[in-house]
Amino acid sequence: MSEFVFFLNKVVIAGLIIGSIYALGAVGVTLIFGILRFAHFPHGDMMTAGAFFALILLWAFPGAGALVGLPTAFVLMPIAMAATAAMAIGLDRVFYRPMRMAGVKPVVMVMTSIGVMLMMQGLIRLFAGTGTRQLYVDTDSKDIYRIPLGGRDLVITEPQLLLFVTTIVAVVALHLFLTRSRMGKAMRAVSDNPDLARVSGISIDHVVRTTWLIAGALAAAGGTLLALDVTLKPDLSFNIILPIFAAAIVGGVGQPYGAIAGGLLVGFTETLAVFNWTVLLRPLKPLLPDFIEIPAKLAFVPTEYKIVVPFFILVAVLIWRPTGIFKGRLNT
Amino acid sequence: MPKIIDVQNVTKRFGNVLAVDDCSLSVEEGTITGLIGPNGAGKTTLFNMVAGAFPPTSGRILLGGEDVTGLKAHALFARGLLRTFQIAQDFSNMTALENLMLVPAGQSGESLFSACFRRGKVTAEEDETRRRADEVMQVIRLSHVKNERAGNLSGGQKKLLELGRVMMAKPRVVLLDEIAAGVNRTLLNDLAAVVQSLNREDGLTFFVIEHDMDLIARLCDPVIVMAAGSVMMQGPMSEIRNDPEVIEAYFGGAPAAGAH
Amino acid sequence: MALLEMTGIHAGYGGANILNGVSIAIDADQIGVIVGPNGAGKSTTLKALFGLLTVSEGSTVFDGRDITNTAPERLVEQGLSFVPQEFNVFPTMSVEENLEMGAYVRRDSYRHMIDQVYGFFPPLKEKRRQPAGELSGGQRQMVAIGRALMTEPRLLLLDEPTAGLSPRYMGEIFDRIVAINAAGVGILMVEQNARQALGLAHRGFVLAGGHNRFTGTGAELLADPEVARSFLGGGADAHD
């Protein structure tokens, strides 16, 4: 039993947490991919920027959290989300819109976005330095819930719970928005055929703004929650942009659910890849004949190969479903 | 006459849509066979399978007596089968002329080695190909836009380009999918004459999907009528035009167009 | 008063002008038909009218208002509606969603229009949940026309509406166009099935090489032997 709880902690919960982070990022990436048709590389830095906005707010209103009994950064997160969304829209105005107007190919947009990414990285470091920071201030303390269960604790922290809740709320809301609302459908229409969308009376600018709004806000949420749970570093998201892309693509480009599925898939493969199965086998020891020895370590791969496992799974999934789990869009 | 295309009990499903339903038909060598039928009858789907765009769910397709079910498009081209597309499929970033020069099979310059190291031979071949492409351009009246990007051509011009490819390739069998839609009628008359001469003089077999009854009546014998995924009837145009079932399904009760 | 008046339009796609002074005018209760050889600039005329490319010279007046170079999304609000010749459906959206997108600018209920379109094209009702990209060529054309009808426009622009439709639907489209027009909607369409189209046109325009070549009533153009020979597939020899 205690071994099973260990499994829950190390695989299920850990996979869910990291998967949710990836998913929050991937939803934005996949939306931008679907509607604006390019891979948005600065997304990770948008997540970082969102967390920095939260940090600034935290300095400004340190007591906000204590009022409701939640971490201050979380309470202030909606404002950070709004700020990041505004920033995303601004970036679009300055950098992407002119390119769109010139009718450039998607790959040129990708390169532009890489340029923007480098600029953002430079700026974040310029203003924030390279050190690590915490999003917990003295007035809050990070609650850690330990639920005793068969000799071992099931451990989950407050930011992790908030992360789950946020992810679920965000996904459901986004689903309703995309399938029910007029705007949501218009977004899909623009991604299908922008010219015809205009002919139908849809304002592309409006749709694009909405896209950035959603993507920016979700990125800020993802960044803030990740920083809350771990730490805030300037290179925080640069390191997770690859898994985020992987999640978006393997889920199916342009498919918000795909992003969720992809995020969780990548999250779980990361945790499963290095899980030591011996732990689960140990309790069976008495049942087994003596000559079978349980090895001390029984994992799919050694930890130094952990980073390749998600990619391995990705390639396998793509061979099985060439356009991702949720049959993504084909950019041609 | 031998059957050059022989479709035997072919079925195609897309999910729960039954697009072609146990369809059997054949095209005899040397004919211009028409294929008509209501929208959504499965005509294009049938063409796609004959041309190797995707395999049938079940059934067999023979080309010149050989079983070609499931072969890829390029392999079928090599066996002398060429198709045109209902929704024009041009190489939009290449010029109209290059769209045609691409077509001839067996160009030695298509091997990387020859392209790099056997320039003389390749150049000579190229000159010949270009000359032929220029001729074809004359026939389809696109000479004035031959150096325009194909993507910039008008809807009808793209259709003409599709037909131009047929003239470049000179295959054994040609599948024409609604070549007339959007083509100016005056020009169409000339094109019909080209098809007829390719058929009579060069012995090309044509299998033609068309909704323009004038053109069908003028070119095709026999005509096959498809409805709901399978063959409804087959015969010369005069018979079909007066068949009450066909009138109901296809001409929509009104006296057949083109009968005036 | 003319519902639509294009005068001396010059426009192009960035390079040389394709249109060199095209003029078109129809009244509110009229059907106008544009015919001409391939590449004459017919589609370009409609695109220029609908704000999809920049007009460099000339003006378009709709219902007394100058709409030259107005963005398409604005025009839809003003009661124009357009079926392009190519790329005229949203391929990954279902048939019904395509129709809903047609009604994007409508704030009132448009359910009745959807039913009307289904009534008009029964195959679409069967396929309402299917993505439009999986439809047959003719079915797509039905979706495209249906989408444009959703706003109940005052002026309907159709670029080759009958291309790819079986004779049955072609006949019905023409009947329908007459009916819509009878309800007071102006119609401007490009057609290659020129004889039938000109047969019901109040105004006919023959374009060639980016110019107006002939203008007149439908009947006048049909009767003109020169027009018939050069643009309508020959006069007498069409009956061979």
Added chain:
Amino acid sequence: MRTPPLRETVLFAGLAVVIAAVFAWLGAAYSVRMLTEAACYAIIALGLTIQWGYAGLFNVGLMGFVALAAFMTVLVSYPVNWTFWEGEGPMLLGQALLTLVIGVAITWGVSRSHRHGVPKWLRTLLTLVAAAITYLAVQGQLDPAATLIEREAGFVGGFGLPVWAGWVAGGLVAGLLGWAMGRITLGLRADYMAIATLGIAEIVKAFLKNADWLTRGTLTVSPLPWPVPTPQELGFVASRAAYLSVTAVIIVVLYVLLERAWHSPWGRMMRAIRDNEVSAAAMGKDINRRRLEMFVLGNFIIGIGGAALITFTTIFDPAAFAPLNHTFLVWVMVILGGAGNNLGTIFGALLVYVIWTMSEPIALAAFMLAEHWGDSFFGWDAPADLHTRALQMRVFVIGLTITLVLRFAPKGLLPEKVVRHE
């Protein structure tokens, strides 16, 4: 002869002026180095332009090929490690290799067993089992061998052959990997292919980084032998100029051959496939074979360029092939120069590399200037960490330059030309 076209002339002249300025500012030794590195990148970029510009293949795994080719160069041309050859290592490795060959043969055989009436699901199952057993068996033999080699000899060393042989081997093996990878990923559409290539490249790099017995892993291998005399023998400028000539010859040869190919029916066919696969297939072009051809060829060239680059830096460090930076760099070179235009690609490689390296002194100089002005006009006391921040701003400078250039030349500086026959 035609007169050279205006745009090309102006751009290359401008670039020449910039390079001359760098010579004047930073001296010949450094400038020749920069040019040599840029030339190596130009070779890599030519490989990528074949894949992306010619064939529309979205390869973001190019650092995997570079790493592999660099490793092959080490294996072929690094001096022989006699301790390894005299020990038991070769024998143990031989056994592991034999096991691998047998295992692969059995797996391959099993995977084709459906032709002999074995049901498909059973075949899949058997194949997986055979593959797993092979993996375990090889692993079981390799582990002790690796431990032994690492302990006694460090790593296997090289074969001491000439450097050019290493480069060719590097290109060939990169091409071979491309072939295997292409078989798996070429069916995928651009975006999906991108992540698949990236994934496979990461796997290759992880292997190179962690197989210490083979590559010395994070301990790195250095100094790598050069194909021309080293700076210690000839001095910086002369030896680097010699190296630069070698890479320049490679570029010229590649350029001439690629131009020929591009303007022949082969090039036309590739453009057609890139434009519209469905239609190209209907015109009788074997899409998959041709794309594989392109992919392999491109990777061969990428491999050669990568081998040349790593040889030039004198160190093989498997951790150094960071996934993003270099991949971006080469992509930006291709796109900014003009995908599908060989001259544009070479131009882009030179220009972007100059920007890349100059961003640092420029950022420093700019900050210095700011400090100076701030001090003299406003009595501003510059923060102590100004220099470190300045260096971090280099990424900003690079990003800004990229976005600006793309903004004003969105199709690249020398865009692909539509081939016209007059």
Added chain:
Amino acid sequence: EDVKLGFLGGFTGPIETLVPPIHDAAALAVKHVNDQGGILGGQLSMVQADSTCIDATAASNAADRLVNAENVTALVGPLCSGETIAAANSAAIPGNVVIVSPAATSPALSTIEDNDLLFRTTPSDAYSGEVLAKLLKDKGHDNIAVTYVNNDYGKGFAEALQSSFEALGGTVAANEAHEDGKADYRAEIGSLASSGAQMLVILAYVDGSGQTIVRQALESGDFSQFAGGDGMIGDSLVTAIGEGKLDGFIGTKIGRSETPGTGMYAELAKEGGLDPNASFGPQAYDAAFLLALAIEKNGSADREGVSAALREVATAPGETIFPGEWEKAKKLIAEGTDVNYEGASGSHEFDEAGDVPGVIIEMVVEGPGFKEVGQVQ
């Protein structure tokens, strides 16, 4: 005559958080030189270049710029081992430039054919591993789990630690690599925890994976006892995790014997607004100071002879010079007296290979930060 030194460090890249304090420490030495009379009658300056830590191409390019374009007399070297080798082989050695790395710890550096140009002011990992093993064993830990950042530093350290620890009779239940910079290490911690060990040794960087691993291991309750190498020493670790939660964390830190120099440097650093405990800060100070001494001794800004002079000023015999004592040293050198620099991070008696014998300090977390316990024998 003015003299120019070069400073190479990974201002961008995986150790970008560590580099600024290291650079500032070297800059402090330069400041001391200039404040106390300058060098060779002129001023000492230091130019920087970004060597990125992981990217060998960028590192050798950056080194080359300093060597060939900036014409520096000597280099305060790159910090990661790979980039140090790259910089040395492709620019410094052919350019006859002395290169002193304050932080490259890989044993591979000792064996390079360097014409006696490559030095370092930090001992190699092999030694640190040995000492940490002994320390842990002495404290009664018999069963440990080790996780290291997968680079030359982490790997060399971990291997040395494992072999020494096992030689002392302890058990290394798990010894696993992890990649730096990931957002989450729960899976790795799980794998380590499954080994059953109670003590987790982390060989990583305090502002990188190290901090995250400590935090997540604490939160999950998998480990309660921690130890780490020099990369983990930094008060920011305690600040980030929370005061009191890490008490008892055992650390080792390279090279600051209780010579008077240590204390003097601590004073000077505080005066200059720097953290005296920053990883590799004292080593960087020493590297720059030593090079300044060597150049002064050599009598010109030329590269020729710097290497020999460096050995002279660093090693006994001679009048002892401590950090900050530039004026005194300058005077002694002018008089022709032999000097011996005893630095902030040790006495720097270079051996054949240009390495210094290690001095390892035991550190422990107490209250708000790390405390020195003393030199490990």
